[in-house]
Amino acid sequence: MCSKHYLKALVEQQKKGVPRGIYSACSANEYVIEAVMERALKDNEYILIEATANQVNQFGGYTGMKPADFRDFVYSLARKVNFPVDKIILGGDHLGPLTWKNEPAASAMQKSQELIKQYVMAGFNKIHIDTSMNLADDPQNCQIDTAVIAERGAMLCKESEIAFAKLQAVNPRAVHPVYIVGSEVPIPGGSQEAEEGLHITKALDFENTVAAFKEAFQLHGLANAWNNVIGVVVQPGVEFGDETIHEYSRSAAQELTQALKKYPGIIFEGHSTDYQTPQALKEMVEDGIAILKVGPALTFAMREGLFALRHMEAELFRYRPEIEQSQFIEVLDSFMVRNPENWRMHYYGDSAKIRYARKYSFSDRCRYYVPVPEVKDSINRLVMNLSSVDIPLTLINQFMPIQYNKIRSGLLKKDPENLLKDRIINCIDDYMYATKL
Known part of the structure; x- marks a missing residue:
């Protein structure tokens, strides 16, 4: 079954009352992606891996990768x-x-068209079109009009359709993209302040969004493309900040989720579902939020795993001065202090609170620093040091008790990389519970 058919089949099952879903791993971290793959191998499942526009784009993004890369x-x-x-x-x-978004609409949209073209030409076949933000020459003190959002979205979809036609000409087996649209998109990576209000999308606003996008698609000659719109991003009442989690409440979202039943080919895509409980995630899928986006929670789990491994390293090599230790925790924080651009607009308070947030915030701005050579070298040394010894079960039980139990049951090897990926799988398991029958 091709990937397009898989997602469309998922929508069909949802509309028949079968609570199936899929989680979307939004990450460019190799340990996270390997964990996603290894967990899916156990159940012979498809995986959905996504890159964001600021992470991967035609200029390289913050990962240095273009879509084909x-x-x-x-x-x-x-x-x-x-x-x-x-x-x-x-x-x-x-x-x-x-x-x-800080550029005028003409230049911002021109770059956006090239962006979506490169994604589609690279074989990405699940496309979230997001034109919900005010641009430099838009009115700045009010929400951008839904009709403008839809018009810009249709422009990008048209570019996608043109790009796919070119791709299919050279690769007849290419899978046509499906589209996700929507105007109420949570801030990528979580809210910036715990005090920010959270408003569930009104059912009427959702319906107006669908109508506006459908009309814009038709005006741009995209009636056939509209048949490939399978989802709408809404705010169902989930979000997280530094130390706060807005829990899903199906009763609070009921008006919105009931409205979805009017649309036979559309499901909801939930963003910022990180840190929700397994039961809340399951309820979201049951209520039609069939695509669950997760990113920071996965790298947060990875960071927890790396911290645990670092504590083990410190204990094992404390009295062996000939072994150069990784100093991972210190290296990471030192680099973040010297290069604050990826966290200073997200962490607030006095110096002690900010120092704590750099390590432990749910927003997990650490993830921006893991790929840099200085921090990556520290991780490599950490893995190398722990690979050179037989890690005692006592230490694993102290710092990674879930992994200890898996080792005792013969389900996990106790080398550092497997321990680290399995810590990420702890998070993935919550999503597997929610999305599988």
Whole structure:
């Protein structure tokens, strides 16, 4: 079954009352992606891996990767762990002028069209079109009109359709993209302040969004493309901040989720579902929020795993001065202090609170620093040091008790990389519980 058919079949099952879903792993971290693949291998499942516009774009984004580079990166990891490439759904997240929102509409949209073209030409076949943000020459003191959002969205969809036609000409087996639209898109990576209000999308606003996008698509000659719109991003009442989590309440979202039943080919896509409980995630899927986006929670789990491994390293090599220790926790924080651009607009309070947030915030701004050479070298040394010894079960039980139990049951090897990926799988398990029958 091709990836497009998989997602459309998921929608069909949802509309028949079968609570199936899929989680979307929004990450460019190799440990996270390998964990996603290894967990899916156990159940012979498809995986959905997404790159965001500020992470991967035609200029390289903060990862330094263009869309084709990200595709090749993911496929290389698939070969490494023997995961079938035909079960990978690649998605583009927040494709639109997000990265260029401080520019006038003409230049921001021109760059957005090139962005979506490169994603589609690279074989990404699940496309989230996000034109919800005010641009430099839009009125700045009010929400941008839904009709303008839809018009810009249709422009990007048209570019996507043109790009796919070119791709199909050279690759007849290429899978046509499906589209996700919507005007109430949570801030990528979580809210910036705990005090920010959270408003569930009104049912009427959702219906007006669908109507506006459908009309804009028709005006741009995209009636056939509209048949590939399978989801709408709404705010169902989930979000997180530094130390806060807005829990899903199905009763509070009931008006919105009931309105979804009027639309036979559409499901909801939930963003910022990180840190929700397994039961809340399951209720979201049951209520039609069939695509669950998760990103920071996965790298937060990875950071927890790395911290645990660092504590083990410190205990094992405390009295062995000939061994150069990784000093991972210190290296990471030192680099973040010297390069604050990826966290200073997100963490607030006195110096002690900010120092704490740099390590432990749910927003997990650490993830922006893990790929840099200085921090990456520290991780490599940490893994190398722990790979050189037989890690005592006592230490594993102290710092990674869930992994200890898996080792005792013969389900997990106790080398550092497997321990680290399994800590990420702890988070993935919550999503598997929610999305599988």
